[in-house]
Amino acid sequence: MISPQDQALMAQALRLAEQGRYSASPNPIVGCIIADAAGQVLSQGYHQLAGEAHAEINALNNASIDLRAATVYVTLEPCAHHGRTGPCTQALITAGVARVVIAMQDPNPLVAGRGIEQLRAAGIHVELMPNSSAAEQLNRGFIKRMSRGLPWLTIKTAASLDGGTALHNGQSKWITSEAARLDVHYLRAQHDALMTGIGTVLADDPQLNVRLSKAQLKIDTDVVQPLRVVLDSQLQTPSTAKLIKAKGDYLIYTAENGVNANGFQADHVIPAPVDASGLSLPWILRDLAARELNSVMLEAGPKLVASAIASGLADELVLYLAPTLLGQGTHGITALGPLDTLAQKQDLTITDSRSVGNDLRITALLNNT
């Protein structure tokens, strides 16, 4: 039986897990709370960095007392296999805890349920929370990669209240406020890769990095720069581009094969197949998932945004709306082809809207799944 006390302690473990959100990838983020029967927290831990201890191990190591009557709250099924660290199930069995409450099963279908089985076989009372949606939300990128071999794909864009992103002559800088542009860096820090198109590279020369300090992100570890990804069918990225020069790593996907006039390292330039809309986005996203990237944020022009939406592989749209009107003839957020009937419209579900400076940030899920 899951009690209200169990619910409250698991909620605490879920919040704790979030402390790993800027650093745990490609691993899932996990939080673990150990409490006595009265609900008193005895110890806690979260997973901070891939290759380092899992949340359960950190919580066990942080405990200095006898845990034999304790309940362990963990936001993801404990691992049962030897990875870079030992199996967490064994550590829990050795500690002799009485009960383990788990927010969700391992999303990898090959191992889901094994950790639970091992704990039960050792006589530990294991319970799965009836509602796993909050835990799934935390690791939606990891879950999508494990279950579908694809990363979570966020599209970030900005527009005026009349839906424009740039004037008819292309002028577009500074539509959103400084506060909105700062907010984007927090979004970037939560993604494993930032993707753009060669058009944006040539027009804007973005750095496409996270320009926030450890203190701003409230983390102890160094800031991890997301991988920068350019879709560049004709390999036109200048070797002097800021996103090439900036700290951190980059990948250029191209239709050119063997041509590398700009002298990029061979393993930074990836030949990719082409489909009707240009470089194959499904292929590239699968390749990024194979490289253990859980989440990708696209910051690009209307054409690439349209390709991402049309591919059916985009999960979320984050739209910053600036309180201004740009008038007719402006470029929209997406170059999705004209529709002939309303039945063809692409529906979304708005999950959040909030003020960011003078702007409004709208988050919506694309109803693909």
Place this chain on the structure above:
Amino acid sequence: MISPQDQALMAQALRLAEQGRYSASPNPIVGCIIADAAGQVLSQGYHQLAGEAHAEINALNNASIDLRAATVYVTLEPCAHHGRTGPCTQALITAGVARVVIAMQDPNPLVAGRGIEQLRAAGIHVELMPNSSAAEQLNRGFIKRMSRGLPWLTIKTAASLDGGTALHNGQSKWITSEAARLDVHYLRAQHDALMTGIGTVLADDPQLNVRLSKAQLKIDTDVVQPLRVVLDSQLQTPSTAKLIKAKGDYLIYTAENGVNANGFQADHVIPAPVDASGLSLPWILRDLAARELNSVMLEAGPKLVASAIASGLADELVLYLAPTLLGQGTHGITALGPLDTLAQKQDLTITDSRSVGNDLRITALLNNT
């Protein structure tokens, strides 16, 4: 001295005033609370219907005890003149109240301050609240009419997340949810007139009325239908149009003079001058203010919306955003002319955003004043 207790009682009077928001026009809405020195409310009243008693009179009539030590909180300076009802100042003086706290002065520059003077001359201690913004917000239409001879002009529109209102072929029905369409009726009920263009009449044949019950509006009085206004330069409105047939009154502004093929009553058809953008919106708005209309909501196509914005006379934009993407070639919310530099953009201030069903409602002030 205005104490925290005074602030709290005035806040209560402001909330009370709102009960008249669907019925008091062309009068301002006003709330009045009478309290003893300990802050105990002795009586209260609000202004419900033009021609009937003012808030102060209702509050005095509702009181059954001696008010000689009482403080009266009134959201607008009491009237000092004989209108359809006697002056409120005289009633307050007769009741012998000790103190009157006023949220804001009369916005009519010809009489502002006179009520305060009369009360003070009678020995009543009168205080004006230091911040009148909440009181001004309640009567922004009345204030604009009194101070500038123009009604408050709200533009109501709806769009998809990519800024479209209709497909390239004109299809547009049902972009927003039923909840949003219901919400519009509450907005309509708060306006004295609803304005549209002949294009919308011919394309959609809207009723342009309030389809809410007394119970839905939480009022005791009958539902007052806003005046329906059509901008129809060539007098093409069919005599069978729903907004002509519906309960309540209508006006048609036209450039035609003396031609009335459809047999409308002469006082329903108003010849109006024409300017570069068509029928002169400034002239029409002044005419509506002269008819004692405090507020007008425009529900029209992108061309008339653009005229209203370009006129500099629009105050507020209410934008319902539907969680969908309509693709390229769609009509936007406004046909504002193309801009050549970002400095020409029309800036607004977002004052509210909230979920209405699956849609998002954004309210923004046009920065004209």
